[in-house]
Amino acid sequence: MDVGDTYIRDFLNDFINDIKINQSEYMSCGNGSNLTCDDQWPINRGSDKRSIGSDVFTYVTPVIFAVGITGNTISLLVFLTKNMRKLSASVYLAALSTADLMALIFYVLVEWIRKGIPIGSGQVTAPFLESNGVCQIILFMSYSFRFLSAWLVACFTLERYIGVCHPLKRKDVCNLRSSKRIVFFAVIVSFVIASFRPWLSEVLYVGPNNVPSCTRRPEHTNLSFIYDCIFVVCITFLPFLVITILNTLIIRKLIIRNKRHRQDYFTTGDLEKHLTWTERDDCNTEKERKTIELTKVSSSNSLT
Numbered sequence: 001m002d003v004g005d006t007y008i009r010d011f012l013n014d015f016i017n018d019i020k021i022n023q024s025e026y027m028s029c030g031n032g033s034n035l036t037c038d039d040q041w042p043i044n045r046g047s048d049k050r051s052i053g054s055d056v057f058t059y060v061t062p063v064i065f066a067v068g069i070t071g072n073t074i075s076l077l078v079f080l081t082k083n084m085r086k087l088s089a090s091v092y093l094a095a096l097s098t099a100d101l102m103a104l105i106f107y108v109l110v111e112w113i114r115k116g117i118p119i120g121s122g123q124v125t126a127p128f129l130e131s132n133g134v135c136q137i138i139l140f141m142s143y144s145f146r147f148l149s150a151w152l153v154a155c156f157t158l159e160r161y162i163g164v165c166h167p168l169k170r171k172d173v174c175n176l177r178s179s180k181r182i183v184f185f186a187v188i189v190s191f192v193i194a195s196f197r198p199w200l201s202e203v204l205y206v207g208p209n210n211v212p213s214c215t216r217r218p219e220h221t222n223l224s225f226i227y228d229c230i231f232v233v234c235i236t237f238l239p240f241l242v243i244t245i246l247n248t249l250i251i252r253k254l255i256i257r258n259k260r261h262r263q264d265y266f267t268t269g270d271l272e273k274h275l276t277w278t279e280r281d282d283c284n285t286e287k288e289r290k291t292i293e294l295t296k297v298s299s300s301n302s303l304t
Contacts, residue, residue, distance in 0.1 A: 058116040061108065068104045072097045091179035092156035095186075099149040107142035124211060135214035136198035143194035143231065148186055150235040154242045155182050161246040165253045193231070200224045 078084060079094035110129060117125045124130055129138065159182075163174045172178070200220045203212050216224040 054116075057112070058118065061112045061116055065104055065108050065112065068100065068108070072100045072104070076101070086176070088159065088174050088176050088179040089156065091176060091183055092152055092159065095183045096149060096152045096156070099145045099152060102141060102145040103149055106138055107146060110138055110142070127212065130203055130212035130214050132203045135203050136201060139197045139201055139214070140194050143197045144190045147193055147231070147235050148190040150239040151186055151190070152183070154239045154246075155186055157243045157246045161250055164250050193234070196227060197231075200227060 076094055076097040079090040079097065084090040113126050114129060119125055128134055159174055159179070163170045200216055200223060201214060202217050203214050204218075205211065206213050
């Protein structure tokens with residue numbers, strides 16, 4: 001057995017052991033233990049032996065954060081330019097870039113500071129994050145913008161669907177005024193839904209060293225679990241389902257329209273009508289190309 005095979009075998013053994021350890025810790029949470037799953041993290045993360053998952057989280061997360069901040073900032077600046085501000089789609093995409101930036105700051109960055117930076121046992125990386133008030137504000141912001149980010153993509157896809165499949169309603173829905181109203185409504189709904197999370201959370205002192213931890217209230221453990229389950233479904237499965245269905249209908253409509261135009265080319269004998277349809281098709285082809293590009297944007301965002 002060469003060195004490469006030995007390294008792969010050791011890597012797989014460490015990975016399997018990490019899974020077993022994490023599974024046993026998770027199963028012990030709430031089953032006769034005085035600590036919740038969130039409470040156990042600050043104690044275990046300070047151990048000398050770090051798992052593979054912890055190393056990946058520590059070193060990969062900053063890269064993801066930097067790429068996300070850079071890309072969303074550039075996107076926001078582009079969609080706020082003078083020419084782009086005139087498009088209704090830019091309202092959704094600018095709001096989406098803003099929501100993603102806030103989610104990166106209040107969720108990804110905060111979680112990396114709390115759990116990704118190696119520290120000694122019984123210590124806290126950023127004590128101000130584990131204080132009442134700051135704890136609730138961060139939870140509210142992270143939950144709000146994660147929910148908003150997911151559903152802005154769905155709202156944007158809905159506008160594309162109406163523009164392609166219901167062109168008679170395009171003027172009423174696909175305009176700046178309607179886009180701003182929809183985005184404003186999505187923001188309000190996000191804030192209302194996220195407002196329950198701070199009420200269910202507080203800072204508790206856990207472990208032998210009384211380490212502060214922003215976690216759920218013990219008296220609301222079951223309610224907090226139900227809320228988190230519903231929230232996860234609302235920001236993953238439901239928007240993904242809506243976006244997938246709408247994009248499928250958009251693509252189906254474009255295919256049918258393209259076939260209809262091609263049939264008209266072969267059934268008409270009038271050259272003038274043929275040229276008219278050709279001009280229309282060139283215009284529609286350009287619109288369809290833009291629609292497909294926007295459809296790809298909404299599909300890619302639904303998978304992230």
